[in-house]
Amino acid sequence: MNPDFETFRGKISSPISFRFFLLQKLPTAFLCGLRIKELNANTTVISVRHGWFNQNPFRSMYFAVQSMAAEMSTGLMSFGQVYRRNPAVSMLVVKLEASFIKKATGLILFTCSDGALIDKAVEDTIASGESTQIVTRSVGTNENNEVVAEFLITWSFKARKN
Numbered sequence: 001m002n003p004d005f006e007t008f009r010g011k012i013s014s015p016i017s018f019r020f021f022l023l024q025k026l027p028t029a030f031l032c033g034l035r036i037k038e039l040n041a042n043t044t045v046i047s048v049r050h051g052w053f054n055q056n057p058f059r060s061m062y063f064a065v066q067s068m069a070a071e072m073s074t075g076l077m078s079f080g081q082v083y084r085r086n087p088a089v090s091m092l093v094v095k096l097e098a099s100f101i102k103k104a105t106g107l108i109l110f111t112c113s114d115g116a117l118i119d120k121a122v123e124d125t126i127a128s129g130e131s132t133q134i135v136t137r138s139v140g141t142n143e144n145n146e147v148v149a150e151f152l153i154t155w156s157f158k159a160r161k162n
Contacts, residue, residue, distance in 0.1 A: 001081070001119050005041050008083040012076070013039055029072065032065045039076055042115035046073045050105045061104035067096065070138035070151035073112040078136075078155055081122045088160045089122055094133065095154035104140065104148040112138045121157050131158040 002008075012018055013036060022030035032054045038045040046069045048054070054065040071093060082089040114136045125132040133156045140149040 001041055002083060002085060002122070004084040005080045008080040009039055012036070026068075029068055032068065034069055034072060036076070037109060039080075040115070041077070041080070041119065043111065043113045044073045044077045044115075046070075046076075046110045047107060048110070049107050058103070059105070061108060063098070063100060066100070066104055066108070066110070066140055066149050067098060067151065069108070069110040070098070070112075070140060070149070071096070071153055073110040073138045074114065074118075074136040074151075074153045074155065077112060077115050078118050078122075078157075081118050082157070085122070085126065085159075087126065089125060090158050090160060092156050093153055094156045095135075095152075097152040099150045100148070101150065102142070102146055102148045104142065106143045108140050108142055108148060110138050110140045110151075112136055118155070121155070125157045125159045129159055129161075131156055133157075 018036055035047045037047045048069045050061045054062055056062040078091050117134055121132045121134040136153050138151040142148050
């Protein structure tokens with residue numbers, strides 16, 4: 001595990017610093033109301049509430065907002081694992097698959113529990129110097145704990161040459 005993961009977590013976990021990060025780097029995520037509910041080396045939970053700004057014509061959450069929250073649930077853990085690495089490691093989404101199971105209304109939580117898989121991929125790319133790809137899973141659930149969407153997000157990690 002990245003020894004600087006906790007430093008990253010501390011910097012991003014406060015609501016004010018996270019909103020500032022979103023406003024600066026991901027303004028659409030800021031406007032749509034993404035929030036961190038949980039962030040550790042194993043699991044990330046991102047919440048987003050269905051509302052007027054992020055709805056589709058069918059009065060549920062727009063698929064792009066769900067995709068953004070799902071990607072963030074996998075991406076924050078990934079970013080924490082590459083944070084301050086030496087050599088530096090780049091990361092990029094190379095594929096996204098989604099299944100929309102139920103209308104997303106109310107508060108939706110997107111959970112990824114692939115921290116060990118992400119950690120291993122980053123360690124492997126540092127050790128080998130070769131690009132590593134992994135498929136991470138994020139599941140969106142509503143307030144009744146019903147699955148509303150499932151995402152498979154493929155990340156590519158590559159250690160940069162010094």
